[in-house]
Amino acid sequence: MTDSFYFDNTGGVVTLRCRALDSAGFGRHCFTTRIGGISTGHLAYTNLSFSREDKNTVYENYRRVFDAVGIKPTAVLSNQQHTDIVAQVTEPESSENFTPVETADAGTGLRFFVSRTAADGLVTDRSGICLVTFVADCVPIIIADPVRRAAACVHSGWRSTALGIGDAAVRKMQACFGSRPEDLIAAVGPCIGPCCYEVGSDVYDAFAARSELMRGFFAPAHGGKYMLDMGAANRFVLISAGLRPENIHVSGQCTCHNSELYYSHRATKGKRGNMAAMIQI
Ligand SMILES: [Zn+2]
Structure with missing residues (x-):
């Protein structure tokens, strides 16, 4: 792991944090791990997906993570459908674009909303909002703008x-907040690494269609397959969007290699929970 990242253990909840985000005044962010929650079985321990188990359990997992990270938000969750759609969050309570997630315990004041339509990315400049996206091998990215005080997940x-x-997230921050790409800081969290992520020619062709240069993130493997470096590919996309290379921090942690610490879709053949990336300004 690069030294841009560190593990935090607060109250038994283990999260991965990025020093560059901390230094820029965005200390209230994290990439969650499996450690610290109360889920059991193949969901052990910190599943954050409301669609995979009892809401009370998931709610308690969130409460623990939020306590550990020091945030008390209105949480807004993505509606992930493998798109490049990025939605702006302003006031989810009064927006038709977001719908409340029912929770059993409203006593702590935590509230959850989810995007009504497909959104694989969220942006906000509101301090009371915690943006949340979900992963289990896919790449979580947090982007922060210290000048305009805005963030993307x-x-x-x-x-x-x-x-x-x-790139779509950066353009959304430009459009909504006047963000300049050269000001932005990006943290690319744990994802399946080039050591484990074998893909077919369909994936290779899709990347090559975006840019010839993206062929460089594939290494030939057996049987016409490739090993794909998703962290490096996403770093390339962010550089193409105008971020300074020195402002992009890639954790290098492989979820599939470390399936005791992280949920990995591939390592468990889909029997797993969901981790989250989150940031509150
Ligand atoms: Zn690996």
Whole structure:
């Protein structure tokens, strides 16, 4: 792992954080791991997907993560469909674009909304909002603008990477907040690594269609397959969007290699929970 990242263990909840985001005044962010929650079985321990198990359990997992990271938000969740759609969040309570997630315990004041339509990325400049996207091998990206005080949270699977969702998020921040790409800081969290991510020619062709240069993130493997470096591919997309290379931090953690620590779709053949990337300004 690069030294841009570190593990935090607060109250038994283990999260991965990016020093560059901390230094820029965005300390309230994290990439979650499996450690610290109360889920059991193949969902052990910190599943954050409301669609995979009992809401009370998921709610308690969120409460623990939010406590550990020091945030008390209105949480807004992505509606992930492997697109390059990035939605702006302003006031989810009064917006037709977001719908409330029912929770059993409203007593702590935490509220959850989810995008009504497809959104694999979210952006906001509102301080009370925590943006949340979900991963289990796909690439989580957090982008922060220290000048305009705005942030983005992105889910980038291979389809979204080929579509350039990192670029779409940067353009959304430009349009909504006047962000300048050269000011932005990006953290690319744990995802399936080039050591484990074998793909076919369909994926290779989709990337090559975006840019000839993206062929460089594939290494030939057996039987006409390739090993794909998703972290590097997303870094390339962000550089193409105008970010300074030194402002892009890639964790290098492989979820599939570390399936005790991270949920990995591939390592478990789909029997797994969901981790999250999150940021509150
Ligand atoms: Zn690996």
